[in-house]
Amino acid sequence: MAVFTRVSEADIAAWLSNYSLGTLIELQGIPAGIENTNYFVTTSNGRFVLTLFEKLTSDDLPFFLNLMAHLARHGIPCPCPVADKQNHFLGKLNDKPACIVSRLSGKSVTQPNTAQCAAVGAMLGQMHSAGQSFGDQMLNPRGSSWRAEAANKVKRFLPAQDAALLESEVALHAANPLNGLPRGIIHADLFRDNVLMDGEHVGGLIDFYFACTGNLLYDVAITVNDWCMTPEGKLDATHTRAMLNAYHAARPFTAREAEAWPMALRVAALRFWISRLYDLYLPREGEMVHPHNPEQFKRILQNHIATPQPAWL
Ligand SMILES: Nc1ncnc2c1ncn2[C@@H]1O[C@H](COP(=O)(O)OP(=O)(O)OP(=O)(O)O)[C@@H](O)[C@H]1O
Numbered sequence: 001m002a003v004f005t006r007v008s009e010a011d012i013a014a015w016l017s018n019y020s021l022g023t024l025i026e027l028q029g030i031p032a033g034i035e036n037t038n039y040f041v042t043t044s045n046g047r048f049v050l051t052l053f054e055k056l057t058s059d060d061l062p063f064f065l066n067l068m069a070h071l072a073r074h075g076i077p078c079p080c081p082v083a084d085k086q087n088h089f090l091g092k093l094n095d096k097p098a099c100i101v102s103r104l105s106g107k108s109v110t111q112p113n114t115a116q117c118a119a120v121g122a123m124l125g126q127m128h129s130a131g132q133s134f135g136d137q138m139l140n141p142r143g144s145s146w147r148a149e150a151a152n153k154v155k156r157f158l159p160a161q162d163a164a165l166l167e168s169e170v171a172l173h174a175a176n177p178l179n180g181l182p183r184g185i186i187h188a189d190l191f192r193d194n195v196l197m198d199g200e201h202v203g204g205l206i207d208f209y210f211a212c213t214g215n216l217l218y219d220v221a222i223t224v225n226d227w228c229m230t231p232e233g234k235l236d237a238t239h240t241r242a243m244l245n246a247y248h249a250a251r252p253f254t255a256r257e258a259e260a261w262p263m264a265l266r267v268a269a270l271r272f273w274i275s276r277l278y279d280l281y282l283p284r285e286g287e288m289v290h291p292h293n294p295e296q297f298k299r300i301l302q303n304h305i306a307t308p309q310p311a312w313l
């Protein structure tokens with residue numbers, strides 16, 4: 001359920017009067033999603049998505065909205081924020097920061113085929129290239145110090161063996177950060193539910209609210225870890241190669257990236273193992289979230305540790 005704050009037709013009609021989007025035709029709550037309140041809004045000018053931000057504040061949001069506008073300007077199919085009559089992307093609706101963005105076509109897929117993995121790889125490479133000319137920076141809120149802090153808080157809930165694995169991986173990546181790699185804007189959460197597919201084409205990349213500045217290879221590893229896994233949590237070599245080759249054609253990997261690939265996969269798996277443990281054992285008060293299964297990412301991490309030469313180009 002992702003309508004946390006109700007918006008009536010009268011609320012949105014009044015809000016829309018400060019935009020050049022025509023008149024309201026339809027307002028429909030979107031049930032998916034766990035972070036924000038989302039509505040599909042159809043006006044006489046087209047189809048849009050209204051988002052009311054439930055946690056992010058007006059200080060955090062300009063980075064994300066300007067980033068989406070930048071990427072959309074470069075032809076990346078991502079939600080494009082619409083400016084109001086004062087030329088602002090960010091407004092306030094029912095006491096929540098709010099914005100309205102373009103609605104993209106397509107549906108998320110749960111069992112992607114090889115061509116879809118290739119399409120997502122190509123799009124990620126293009127997004128990374130387009131991000132190079134974006135001027136703003138954002139520290140990764142799920143980086144090394146967050147990993148250490150969060151792991152420290154959740155380890156008491158774990159069996160000794162899992163706690164030991166968690167501690168040793170956190171320490172390993174803290175001592176050996178991925179360096180010398182191309183950096184830039186990363187999406188940092190490009191899981192299957194954040195990509196809308198139109199058959200074998202990418203209709204849209206959505207949910208940029210973990211986007212930050214980081215190693216581009218780390219973003220590739222996050223994406224591969226979700227899109228190219230077998231149900232047992234092992235890399236599907238065909239899907240992985242399809243994604244990586246298509247990415248490489250859009251933004252060629254460097255030799256240092258080839259070398260860093262095994263560790264990038266590991267640290268990307270560790271980040272989601274920790275966040276899922278955290279959401280399971282230490283949920284924020286009042287949070288209406290069905291936590292994702294942390295075991296899946298523990299297994300993925302263990303399989304990466306056992307496979308020092310994972311599928312590459
Ligand atoms: N710009 C868009 N165009 C088309 N559909 C969209 C768009 N933005 C969101 N949606 C739809 O709304 C759903 C929920 O959006 P989203 O995933 O951004 O929710 P959230 O609560 O903000 O984030 P989270 O994925 O962290 O729960 C998506 O699965 C998608 O179906």
Ligand SMILES: N[C@@H](CCO)C(=O)O
Nearest residue numbers: 189191272275276292
């Ligand atoms: N994609 C994340 C949740 C949202 O950040 C996960 O599957 O754990």
